[in-house]
Amino acid sequence: MTLQIYQNLIHGKLAKFNEQVPDCFMGWNGDSIQLPDTGTHFGFVYSGHPILQRWTGLQDYKLHPGMYFSLSGAGAVGGENSSGFVVTCPTFKGVFMIGGEIESIGRLSYIDGGTDNVLIPPIMSGDPCLNALYFPPGVDQTIHTHPSYRLIIVVEGSGECETPDGITPLQPGMIIFIPANNLHKFRTQADNLTVVCFHPDSDTGFTHTNHPMLKRTMVAGISAANLPEIQTKSLINRER
Incomplete structure (x- = not known):
């Protein structure tokens, strides 16, 4: 399978490229797209001022070019004279986040x-x-x-x-x-x-034994990260 180029923002599914993942991507260009209630949606605004709708709480957010978002669960994004793309990871439970616009140079x-x-x-x-x-x-x-x-x-x-x-x-x-x-x-x-x-994945980020809250909790001068006997062992089950 080789590199694929799309001249315009279109609808499509990554499965058509024989990737062994359930993820899919969608583009919008002057219209709105519905975001399903399964998984998490990662989006970027290329042009215009689309509205991101979050069905949880019936919340609407006006976005601007260069902004990005993460939405877990059902919603919609788009609007007249706006465009962008969304990647949906149906098996991942993420968080709601809006950011941007993107900076002009990397850190x-x-x-x-x-x-x-x-x-x-x-x-x-x-x-x-x-x-x-x-x-x-x-x-x-x-x-x-x-x-x-x-x-x-x-x-x-x-x-x-x-x-x-x-x-x-x-x-x-x-x-x-x-x-x-x-x-x-x-x-x-x-x-x-x-x-x-x-x-779609990473090999950096926090773990249960390596995150700021744990590492910066000190017990008699010792970080809780180095005290496994006090670390929480059982977690409330949640979809990942």
């Missing part, structure tokens, strides 16, 4: 001159996350792979994506689907390139 070092920001972090290690990647002019990335798929929207600037199958020019508004373990690299010339990228 974290990436590779080959690029930087990144974690927009929606994993709640716990292994959970999905949403990121922004920033490439200044003159970047020629080291060719690489990822152990899981990536779904990307080009937000600003221009560049190109190279795979063993060829080179694809990138412009704002394009959607890029990169299958797991697919060789690729990004390149910029005189312009910068900003993309927002969804990861």
Whole structure:
């Protein structure tokens, strides 16, 4: 399976690319899309001022270009003259969050001159996350792979994506689907390139024995992280 490019925001399911995951993605462009009551939805606003509707509590939120959100459960997003995309993870129980707009440069070092920001972090290690990647002019990335798929929207600037199958020019508004373990690299010339990228998993984040509340609780000068005998062992069951 090779890299897939979408010139316009459209509806689609990742299953059509033979990924062994139940996730799906949807785009909206001047309309509204319904978000099912199962799982968690990660979204990004590309243009316009859509309304994010949260059926829990019948809450409405006006969004702006460059904003992003995480919504657990049923809702809707969209509106006239607005566009964006949503990735739904039907087996993941996330939290409700709205952020943005995205910053103009990353806070974290990436590779080959690029930087990144974690927009929606994993709640716990292994959970999905949403990121922004920033490439200044003159970047020629080291060719690489990822152990899981990536779904990307080009937000600003221009560049190109190279795979063993060829080179694809990138412009704002394009959607890029990169299958797991697919060789690729990004390149910029005189312009910068900003993309927002969804990861369905992670290998960083908090665990039950590594989080700020636990580690910064001191008992006679010793962190509770180093006192397993007082750590909570049984948790209230909740959907993950």
